[in-house]
Amino acid sequence: MSSPGDGDVSRRALLMKLGIVFNGIVAAILAVPLVRYLLSPVSHGRKGAYQSWFALGELEQFPAGQTRLATYVNPVVNLWDGMTGDVACWVRNIDGKKFQVFAVNCAHLGCPVRWFPQSGLFMCPCHGGVYYQDGSRASGPPERGLFEHHYKLENGKLWIKAGEMPTPGMVSGIATGKPPCA
Numbered sequence: 725m726s727s728p729g730d731g732d733v734s735r736r737a738l739l740m741k742l743g744i745v746f747n748g749i750v751a752a753i754l755a756v757p758l759v760r761y762l763l764s765p766v767s768h769g770r771k772g773a774y775q776s777w778f779a780l781g782e783l784e785q786f787p788a789g790q791t792r793l794a795t796y797v798n799p800v801v802n803l804w805d806g807m808t809g810d811v812a813c814w815v816r817n818i819d820g821k822k823f824q825v826f827a828v829n830c831a832h833l834g835c836p837v838r839w840f841p842q843s844g845l846f847m848c849p850c851h852g853g854v855y856y857q858d859g860s861r862a863s864g865p866p867e868r869g870l871f872e873h874h875y876k877l878e879n880g881k882l883w884i885k886a887g888e889m890p891t892p893g894m895v896s897g898i899a900t901g902k903p904p905c906a
């Protein structure tokens with residue numbers, strides 16, 4: 725014979741189980757980005773995205789003796805990163821055969837530098853950093869020249885190692901043969 729409180733107990737037990745299941749589902753959903761983040765170095769390394777080459781465009785887009793802005797999509801980003809995956813760089817065609825591809829970010833604190841063809845200088849709007857056309861430091865707070873991407877010319881296109889972001893450890897002055905600015 726059931727007592728009047730039996731229905732409450734079984735209802736409470738059922739709600740408790742439903743609560744545990746619901747919390748488990750929510751916890752699993754919330755854990756997905758965390759697990760993906762923790763495993764990203766392995767998964768990205770497996771895909772080789774860091775080592776991938778990206779075609780910046782046809783060589784005609786970068787006339788000899790000029791410096792032009794180009795963009796590419798960072799191969800390491802996720803689909804939902806949207807426009808934040810677009811990366812800009814400055815392409816300098818030295819003589820039609822030798823190029824320099826500079827990271828757009830200032831070597832001081834990373835503001836995007838702009839190219840001024842009239843003066844032949846890259847200038848940073850944040851703290852007045854200035855660079856010569858070959859990317860070497862001219863004046864201001866930056867302690868070194870602009871970072872450079874590795875590049876290659878293939879099938880009439882200019883390619884850069886897009887996943888490998890330029891850092892102080894990389895060789896600078898790739899085209900000019902200059903040692904890294906210290």
Ligand code: FES
Pocket residue numbers: 830831832833834835848849850851852853864865866
């Ligand atoms: S970020 Fe360019 S000079 Fe400071």
